[in-house]
Amino acid sequence: MKSIKILSVLCLTVLFFNFTSKQKDNTKPTVYTVGDSTVKNGRGDGSGGLWGWGDYIGQFLDTTKVRIENHALGGTSSRTFQDKGLWTAVLNKLKKGDYVLIQFGHNDDGPLNDTLRARGTIKGIGDETKEIDNLLTKKHETVHSYGWYIQKVVQEAKSKGAIPIICSPIPRNDWKEGKVPRNDKSYGLWARQIAEKEKVTFINLNEKMAVEMEKLGEQKVTGTYFYKKDHTHPSAKGAVLAASLITNELKTSKISLKNYILKNPKIVLPAKKKVFLIGDSTMANNKNENAVGWGVAFPQYCDTTRIEIINKARGGRSTRTFEKEGLWTEVKNQLKAGDYVMIQFGHNDAGAIDKEKFRGSLKGNGDETQQVVRDSLTETVHTFGWYMQKFIREAKEKGAIPIVLSQTPRNEWPNNKVERRTDTYGNWSKIAAEREKAFYIDLNEIVAQKYENLGKEKVKPFFPKDHTHTGAEGAAFNALTVAESLKKIKDCGLREYIEIPSK
Structure with a gap:
């Protein structure tokens, strides 16, 4: 019985606290945009x-003392904001102050009218x-001036006792001879004139922002x-x-x-999503102008104001050694x-399994293993596909x-065709992606087709060191191909952050 009374008191306390908090919040002045x-x-x-x-003006205000409600809507004009009832919704909530x-x-x-x-x-x-x-609403309408x-x-x-503040529209990111065009002869002017007529505060946002942009x-x-x-949109x-x-x-004011x-x-700006690149020297930053991985050039095709490219690829690594x-x-x-992981291996997985660099993985996507003794330690070596699936699966487990x-x-042309690895590492990569329901890009095939369209002589400068590693020009070519391929994957959110330069 005693515990029931205590619980009742606690419930009433919580209810009272919520009620008084709401009551206090309602007494705050609200800034409506x-x-x-x-x-x-x-x-x-x-x-x-x-x-x-x-969306950001609230970060400049003390929200313990004032509330913010952003009621703006994209696509609206001064006319349609009212016709759609959006202004009425604000007006009905307005209180003095x-x-x-x-x-x-x-x-x-x-x-x-259209x-x-x-x-x-x-x-x-x-x-x-x-x-x-009105051809759109099918209603008769009287249209007024801005x-x-x-x-x-x-x-x-x-x-309603509220305090209106008029701003001129922000400038567009248009430039003429190093200057940002103003709207001080149109909407900026008319906004100012209404502010003066109604004796309310006017903020010449168009002019102020244009000046800062020019600086x-x-x-x-x-x-x-x-x-x-x-x-138009910042x-x-x-x-x-x-x-x-x-x-x-x-x-x-x-x-x-x-x-x-x-x-x-x-x-507080929105946190950048991270894009991790894991792979070998054909992706890595090798700090060698004759061996540049495409991951070095990739950021130039991305919106790096919103995403961060973190190149963790390492030269000489296979799936096995990247794990080990x-x-x-x-x-x-x-x-x-919400982060992304781009995974590309295969060039070094064909190496020896139990000697030399000890980096080879077993072929295929199976579960077979091989025990390898090295420096008195026994290592269990798995298949290429097994390691790939592990990376995919564990990435997904982290969200x-x-x-x-x-x-x-590679820059190898048997029978005048670029060498593919369609039946081996390309296929095994695809199988691993399919099994784990991951996105897949057949970069080997896409780039090979591009190389063939260019021809041997034009591709040759892409490989200044050897037949495997590209220089800066080849890296940029491959990075652009990756970006273009990502842009085509409709369900992949990363495509939103890809920026392909106009030709």
């Missing part, structure tokens, strides 16, 4: 490496309207703050830059929101869920994603 994909891209999870500044950060314009320049998006607004801040039968829609949001926010220069901005593939670093500029402007800005914010020397254990202990590749072809 409304806008398009440059404020919140997609689901706000960084898909494709793209972020909105609304809340803040509304407003940024639209990127999508307002579209068609007023079957695709029908999201455009009339240019300017006037009261002119246009009656349309300024009219922004002013409506401002006035309705003020009617950095086009070469540094592209690939760090924006991606080559997208001139990376995490670009979104942080925009958020920092907004908070810097707020610090000098008369708005009470400045009281919640942290003096020394600790900005603890090289695999070293990689395995670093693996985390990592293994990708198996067949070995690179």
